[in-house]
Amino acid sequence: MTGDLLLLAVDDPLAVTVTGAIRTGDLTTLRRLLTAHPGLATARLVDHVGGAPGATSRTLLHVVTDWPGRFPHGAATVATLVAAGGDVDARFAGPHRETPLHWAASCDDVDVVDALLDAGADIEAAGGVIAGGTPLADARAFAQWRAAYRLVVRGARTTLTDAATLGLLDRVERACTGVVPPSADEIDAAFWGACHGGRQSCAGYLWERGARLNWIPPWEHRTALDAAVRRGATELVVWLRARGGVTAAERDRQPPGPTP
Incomplete structure (x- = not known):
């Protein structure tokens, strides 16, 4: 215990038991543990108790949302933990928040996205692994399309890159024709995102507005063509090739000069 906060090493028997109950959807065991151990709903599971260098910690609500997710009775587990005092906006403590x-x-x-939002989770929470962004930024970067669209339906704000990656052409057009037009860098990033999502209509619109075909983003060494190939967007790959699109490997072999 630290003050009123319960800290458990990840290999503590209680941590192992409650984690197992969550991942198997065993609500009976989960409720029994929450009743028997006051403060468990807000406990933090720590990989090195005492805050040793490199330590990370998470809550039980992080356990039910951990990769690969979609554990049995996930929504009911969220409701159970929140009813017992779990904080829907608790932060992972580690290299990101x-x-x-x-x-x-x-x-x-x-x-589980719906269950967390129904319980009051902040849909615009910053701190994501993708540039410290929102849950929507994580979803579209990792190509988790169902969750991304659900967040949009539930009211998440979309950046130009979000909209382009999800194929929301009307939002892309509004962003590009607004009072404050996007910068060249924003156009490039959104174009790359459109190709990552396999969204040819958005890619075409952004290309006409000056997007660079063979720009390489800072987050990974891939061109828009590489992103489209990875997505399996065959028609988009052909479209990019017809306009001079190259892979990052091909671009690296080219002599220095302006990037198209």
Whole structure:
């Protein structure tokens, strides 16, 4: 215990038991443990108790949203933990600060996304592994399309890159024709996102607005063509090739000069 906060090493017998109950959807055992151990709903599972260098910690709501997600009775587990005092906006403590909603979005766990939002989770919470962004940024970056669209339906704000990656052409057009037009870098990132999502209509619109075909983003060494190939977007790959699109490997072999 630290003050009123219960800290459990991940290999503590109680941590192992409650984690197993969550991952198997054993609500009877979970409720029994929550009743028998006051403070368990807000406990943090720590890989090195005492805050040793490199330690990380998470809550039980992070356990139910952890990869690969979609554990049995996930939504009911969320409701059970919240009713017992679990914080839907608790932060992972480690190299990033994601909430359970970030993790559910990254697992494409739509039922748990809904359960967390119904319990009051912040849909715009920052701190994601993707540039410190929102749950929607995590979902679209990891190609978790069902969760991404669900977040949009539930009211998540979309950036230009979010909209382009999800194929929301009307939002892309509004973002590009607004009072403050996007920068060239934002156009490039959104174009790459459109190809990552296999969204040819958005890619075409952004290309006409000056997007660079063979721009390589800072987050991974892939061109838009590489992203489209990975997505299996055959028609988009042909479209990019016809306009001079190359892979990162091909671009690296080219002599120095302006990037098209």
